[in-house]
Amino acid sequence: MSPRSASVNEELRRRSRERLLQATVELVGERGFEATTLADIAHRAGTARGLVSYYFPGKRRLLQSAVHRLMHRTLQEALEREPRPEGPDAGRELLARAIDAILGLAHERPLLMRTHMAGMLTADGFVQCPEQQRLAQLLRETVVAYGSPDPDADYPLLRALLMGAVVAMLLPGAPMPRGRLRAELFQRYGLDWASGVPPDEEPPGGSAEARDGTGADGQR
8 A cells, every 4th residue: 555645644734623623612611711622522422542743732722723714714604604795895894704704703603702802902912823823814804895095004903903802702791792792893893784694683773874874074
């Protein structure tokens, strides 16, 4: 039997890593961070325990990569959803979809996203893993499509605003409603409430600004 080629070995490693990331999202979302062990993750992924340490230096780093992968895939699916936006307002629709995708994850997976955000405030901090870099690329491309004159400055600001909104949604004891945070972000970027995937609620206050995307100065 001939040995496997380098490309086959690379594909096997990629699949093993993907299974570990998926297992991490599932288990931490079900049990929480402390109750999930690396052995549990390896078992769910169907891989050897040693592979976890081979790919990732620790559970926090593994979780951060796993959630960034989930965010990247969720965002990509939202941006590519049919019908694809076209015409002069395409960039605005893409930005609305991006905001809704991230806020939607916080709404649908609160335990997972709360654990992720808390982990980013630890000593390890923000890790630029491959999954994070793919997420960053999608967000930056969205900012470019929106028409930003300075994507290098506007992308980090959008990322910070989204992170802040997720934290506000998940703050124990004092969570803010997704609709209110969405309205603030949409007003900031001049987006129509009906763009993206609106939640099943009216714009906060039912204001014309929230409905039609006009900002405080009356501009779109």
